Amino acid sequence: MAIEEIKDRIGETMARLKSRPAVSFEFFPPKDEAMERTLWQSIERLAPLRPRFVSVTYGADGSTRTRTHNVVTRIQQATSLTAAPHLTCVGASKEEVLDIARNYWAHGIRHIVALRGDPPQGSGGKYVPHPNGFAYAVDLVKGLMSVADFEISVATYPEKHPESPSEEFELENLKAKIDAGADRAITQFFFDPDVFLRFRDRCLAAGITAPIVPGILPITRFPQMLRMAQRCGASVPQWLVDRFDGLDDDVETRRMIAASVAIEQVQHLQKHGVEEFHFYTLNRAELTYAICHTLGVRPQAGNATLEAAS
Numbered sequence: 001m002a003i004e005e006i007k008d009r010i011g012e013t014m015a016r017l018k019s020r021p022a023v024s025f026e027f028f029p030p031k032d033e034a035m036e037r038t039l040w041q042s043i044e045r046l047a048p049l050r051p052r053f054v055s056v057t058y059g060a061d062g063s064t065r066t067r068t069h070n071v072v073t074r075i076q077q078a079t080s081l082t083a084a085p086h087l088t089c090v091g092a093s094k095e096e097v098l099d100i101a102r103n104y105w106a107h108g109i110r111h112i113v114a115l116r117g118d119p120p121q122g123s124g125g126k127y128v129p130h131p132n133g134f135a136y137a138v139d140l141v142k143g144l145m146s147v148a149d150f151e152i153s154v155a156t157y158p159e160k161h162p163e164s165p166s167e168e169f170e171l172e173n174l175k176a177k178i179d180a181g182a183d184r185a186i187t188q189f190f191f192d193p194d195v196f197l198r199f200r201d202r203c204l205a206a207g208i209t210a211p212i213v214p215g216i217l218p219i220t221r222f223p224q225m226l227r228m229a230q231r232c233g234a235s236v237p238q239w240l241v242d243r244f245d246g247l248d249d250d251v252e253t254r255r256m257i258a259a260s261v262a263i264e265q266v267q268h269l270q271k272h273g274v275e276e277f278h279f280y281t282l283n284r285a286e287l288t289y290a291i292c293h294t295l296g297v298r299p300q301a302g303n304a305t306l307e308a309a310s
């Protein structure tokens with residue numbers, strides 16, 4: 001190969017690496033052995049994409065406490081990935097929550113996704129803070145900062161959290177969480193990219209300069225997504241309903257439509273300067289991997305894979 005050609009190739013690779021967006025992947029703790037296998041296979045498939053971090057959700061009432069802990073510590077210890085457990089305020093005293101955080105720090109975990117959490121099932125849907133607990137995510141962020149110098153991500157809602165009285169309050173709450181020490185906000189999922197871009201503008205206008213990372217939900221099952229959207233107040237545009245219409249028994253086509261929807265979404269965001277994406281993987285790798293590929297996120301050399309996957 002001629003020297004000039006080699007130089008061109010190096011130039012192309014450098015340009016691709018430079019424009020490569022940062023990604024993170026969210027998983028949930030598995031409930032049984034089959035789900036556990038799927039989870040670790042997905043982690044193994046996605047690990048070479050070198051995400052900035054991978055996060056593991058937490059049952060609002062602490063119901064997944066041990067399982068979240070096990071998955072997170074194993075990711076942290078058996079892979080070269082950075083694991084970030086989610087932690088909520090619900091159903092525990094401040095000391096109990098901070099003990100979990102101290103334990104994480106002792107296991108080498110330096111990044112936490114700090115959340116209030118939803119009211120547990122059977123509570124009538126009304127959020128009541130634990131009498132000795134952190135009332136809101138902002139209080140948890142302050143508590144975590146008093147334990148150690150954690151990197152902290154928090155949640156935010158481009159279409160407003162269902163309990164927020166106004167869009168202004170939403171931004172005030174986000175600003176309070178960032179001012180308390182959070183490093184970035186990850187958004188609830190959304191489908192219309194302009195919803196995110198308008199929200200990003202409003203954040204900037206409100207003086208919020210920390211990264212606002214779009215949460216991307218590749219649609220694996222449409223009815224499940226509808227239920228989730230209804231619960232969290234995310235709008236589902238009619239064009240999206242139309243695209244999935246009539247595909248209830250056609251998994252293959254559904255998967256292709258899901259990929260094209262998410263690819264259009266992330267490419268639109270990338271064109272508008274978005275350089276970081278968080279994927280709600282629902283423990284499946286295929287769609288997320290394909291979407292990352294189109295963003296220019298390709299496997300990186302080095303050992304990011306599991307040392308002991310079973």
Ligand SMILES: Cc1cc2nc3c(=O)[nH]c(=O)nc-3n(C[C@H](O)[C@H](O)[C@H](O)COP(=O)(O)OP(=O)(O)OC[C@H]3O[C@@H](n4cnc5c(N)ncnc54)[C@H](O)[C@@H]3O)c2cc1C
Nearest residue numbers: 057058060086115116117118136137155161163164186188
């Ligand atoms: C990226 C992401 C990850 C998530 N992961 C999980 C998870 O692992 N486990 C889980 O259970 N849930 C998870 N959730 C859901 C989340 O817990 C719920 O949306 C929850 O209802 C709000 O959490 P928050 O951290 O945004 O709360 P907060 O920021 O505390 O806000 C909650 C509500 O309280 C209001 N509020 C804040 N401060 C005050 C105040 N002083 N007085 C009155 N109202 C106030 C806010 O406006 C908002 O309406 C996640 C959400 C996102 C976007």
